[in-house]
Amino acid sequence: MSPFVKRYLLALDRYKWPSLATLLGVLGISAVVAMQPPPPPQYRAEGVLVQNAPVVALTATGTEVQLRGQGIISEQFLLADVLLEQVSQELERRGMPMEPDTIRDRTTITLESVEGEDAQVQRVTVVFRGPSEEQTQLTLSLMFEAMVELSRVTNRARLGAIVTALDERLPAVESDLRAAEQALEAYDRTEGPAIQAALDGSLLGAISGGQQQQRQNQIALAGLDAQIQSLQQRLGLSPGQAFTASALSADPIIAQLRSQILETETQLELLSPTLRESHPTMQELRQNLAAYNALLTERAQEVVGGQDLAALPSVSDVRQNSTLDPARAALANQLVTLSAERAALASQQQVLTQADGQLRQQYSSLPNKQLERDRLAQQVALNQALYDQIQAKRIDAQAAEAETVSSLTVAEPPTVVAQVEPPPNPIVVLAVGGLLGVVAAGAVAFLLDLLDSTARTAEDIQGILTDQDVPVLGLVPGLEATSAQGWPILYPPHSPDLEIYERLRSSLRRAGSLAEAGAAPRVVLVVSSRASEGKTTSAFNLGIAAARAGRRTLVIEADLRQPSCGHRLGVTLGPEAIAEPLHYYAGRQQSPIQLAPWVENLYLAPSPGPQPHPAAILESSEMAQFLADARARFDLVLIDAPPLGRSNDALLLGAASDGLLLVTRPGVTDKAVLEALLEQLLENEDLPVLGAVVNATDRATVPTLPPAPGPAAPTAAPPLIRSVDF
Incomplete structure (x- = not known):
């Protein structure tokens, strides 16, 4: 007998009561199943839904919604919670209550694609099993109505979502369009004239005219510089000195003060040999002379206006510069006039130079300005195109509302068929139960034996010892009791177990x-x-x-x-x-x-x-x-x-x-x-x-060996110390 069979038989013997209980339990369940009355007849309702054939649509949105509605048809969609809840409420209203979960469990949906006239058409087969013919027929009919209506409502909801999304996006697109248009208008107001001037050639004309005017001014400045230099050499005065001398010589008060100063100096010169400095007349004359000099200086400042005071450090200078004759005065006036003309031409030349730089910079930046305007115009065109597209899509979606229908239609109305299952044969049920009970009882014994860590056979112990390289010195069989107390001690001298x-x-x-x-x-x-x-x-x-x-x-x-x-x-x-x-x-x-x-x-x-x-x-x-x-x-x-x-x-x-x-x-x-x-x-x-x-x-x-010869009885008491091995 193999060790596995031996161990299995020992397990059956050890766990006979749990195994017997398992066998009896399975037999009892089989008997209960065999005694059950035949099941009541079940009713099976079956119908077919197909997707709607594409209708002739005037709007692109209507066609898109219809196609997308056909693409979402699935078992999960057709058995949605809202659909089952509606069917359950309608059944309860008609006196045939049924929970939504029960409807879902009793419904089977099969989706397949079949070849139609123009293309493949999706075919939906719905099967419902119910306890009564009337309830089964009614439930599947209500489910068909709800499925068709759910598809239609879903398509309309999707269309409404499209319109809502377009309405939400339209204000932002319109705002972007208005902002782009305003940016283009503002740019045209600021940079438009320059761009137009560059386009019609007036900007180049202005640059050429400015350059021509600068050349003429340079020629005029050269002529004035020559005249001013000639007059300065003839007069020995700069333009500023000539202006001062001309102004002082033409003033009558300065001329009167000069004559009074000259008269006073003459009297002092005449009286100084005869009169001492402390004489009242001499002191009076000197006081008058100082007053006349102060008045002359003040008058010179008033005439000149503080422009060339640095050129008049003393009264003698004022008297000297105010004594021009008419000819020199005319030359001085001419020098002043030429100097003023030259200053005006120099100022005009500076303005022309600045204007020329601005015109040249404006001409060099003209391509960037033109590109910027083109970019702004393109932005306006893009925003306008997006705005027009959304408006067209919105109008198309609103027009598609009348074309949106359900994606499903009933191809085959529900038909009910009674299904009567024959009762099981009690003998077969009991036979199968007995077989399963035997298998279960054996499995219980085997599992309990696996859970038991005790070594049940000598082979198990020998395997452990062999794995640990421990020699098995002997296999001892079960010994019978040799005493009334049940002790298996081998007292008899010729016991075979010795x-x-x-x-x-x-x-x-x-x-x-x-x-x-x-x-x-x-x-x-x-x-x-x-x-x-x-x-x-x-x-x-x-x-x-x-x-x-x-x-x-x-x-x-x-x-x-x-x-x-x-x-x-x-x-x-x-x-x-x-x-x-x-x-x-x-x-x-x-x-x-x-x-x-x-x-x-x-x-x-x-x-x-x-x-x-x-x-x-x-x-x-x-x-x-x-x-x-x-x-x-x-x-x-x-x-x-x-x-x-x-x-x-x-x-x-x-x-x-x-x-x-x-x-x-x-x-x-x-x-x-x-x-x-x-x-x-x-x-x-x-x-x-x-x-x-x-x-x-x-x-x-236990291995059998020929009987060993019996030991010889010792003739005398063994010595206290023996060296012989046993």
Whole structure:
């Protein structure tokens, strides 16, 4: 039998009640389904909608809206919430209430394209299933009316949206057009004359005329400069000095003051030889002379007007410049006139130069101005075209309102057909239910087994051990009880199961020899991952097999958390050992090692448990000395240690042992715990794993060997120290 089938049968046996419940549940459901009355007849209404053929439209917007309305036909559109709500309200008004969601669930829509006379036409097949013929017919008819109306309303709404969008956009476009026109008008007002002058040639004429006038002015300035220079040489005066001298000479008051000054100076000159300076007449004359000079200076300033005062620093200068004769005065006036003409021509020449520069700059910027005007004119044209297009589109959309119709029309009115389903055959239903129940029961057992992490077969445990490179030293079948208490201890000397433990002993010796380079293990630590895996029974039976083979064997019960199992071998322990465990292992009260009365060469050190602090006892010097003495006295020492999944007490004894023997059992060993335990043990190089034992396997899987010869009974008591390997 394959491991998979074996595991599956074990799972069925283990989870028989959940599997049976699943089987009965499925059968019960099948029976309920088989006993159901035949379903009531269902009614199926079917009709066809097609898209409207394109009508002859006078407007482009109407044609566009109609085509777009045909393009949105879909199942979602035809089963819109508003449509279903309207149909539901109408059914309720007629006494046949039905929820919108129910209508949607019972409706099936199929869209397909078929070849028409001119082009492909979309065909919509609508199927509705209802409980009664009347309600089914009415519901599908109302849905057809609503679908056609929804298409028409959608097309009109789309047309209205187009008109609204155009109306919203028109003011902004019109505003842009007006702004562009105003910008062009303003530019024409400012730059239009210059552009026009350039276009008709007047600008070039003005530039040429200005240049001609400048040349004439330059010639006139040259002639005036020659005349002014000649007069200056003849008079010895500049134009400003000539103007001053001419003005002073022509003034009668200055002439009168000059004569009075001359007369006063004459009197002073005549009286100065005869009169002293302090004489009243001399003082009076000098005062008159000073007054006349002051008046002359003031009058000269009034005549000249402050223009050439810098040229008249003293009274003598005024008197000298005011004595021109008529001929020189005429020349001075001519010099002043020519100087004024030259200044006027120079000013005119400067104005002509500035005007020529402006005309030339205006002529050079004429292309840019023309381009700017063209750009403004183009902007006006673009805005005008957009404005005209929107106006035309708006008028077209308003005219298309009368042409907008629904995109759907009814091609085939709804027809109702009754659908009667035959009732299912009860026998077939029960047979199918039974088959499904069997499959479901097996699936439940299999799933529950997958969720269970316990190793159910020996193959599962062997696979884990093989993956971790741990040798399987023996497969032990399920042992029958050999005592009234149900203990599977192999007391009889010729029990056939002793051969299994004898092979286990030999395998253990070979495994230890390979691990320790030829030295067979003397002290073996027997452990398990959890309780109830047969660790103690395996230790006792392995000790019995070694003792039957003539080996002086000691089994030490090191599980100080549990009571002793020594009574299984006929060994009891006094209460003083439990009270003083350290004294017990030190041999102060009694020897902790007792001979098993039922098996020759087998000794037992019972456990003084349960103890409150077992770790302290296992780590004590008394325990170390006891284990050292046991190693020296016996051929084989088996330490029955506590399960590793419960505590780490067994690892405290690892230093005193030569290796570890792991005991497992299908149906008890947890796969995850075993894998974690093996990883931890294999990482500990100080405590080698000698191998593992798989308990409670099928006898068919245990290899058979020819019976081993029975051991010879010892003729004398074994010595205290034996060097022979077991």
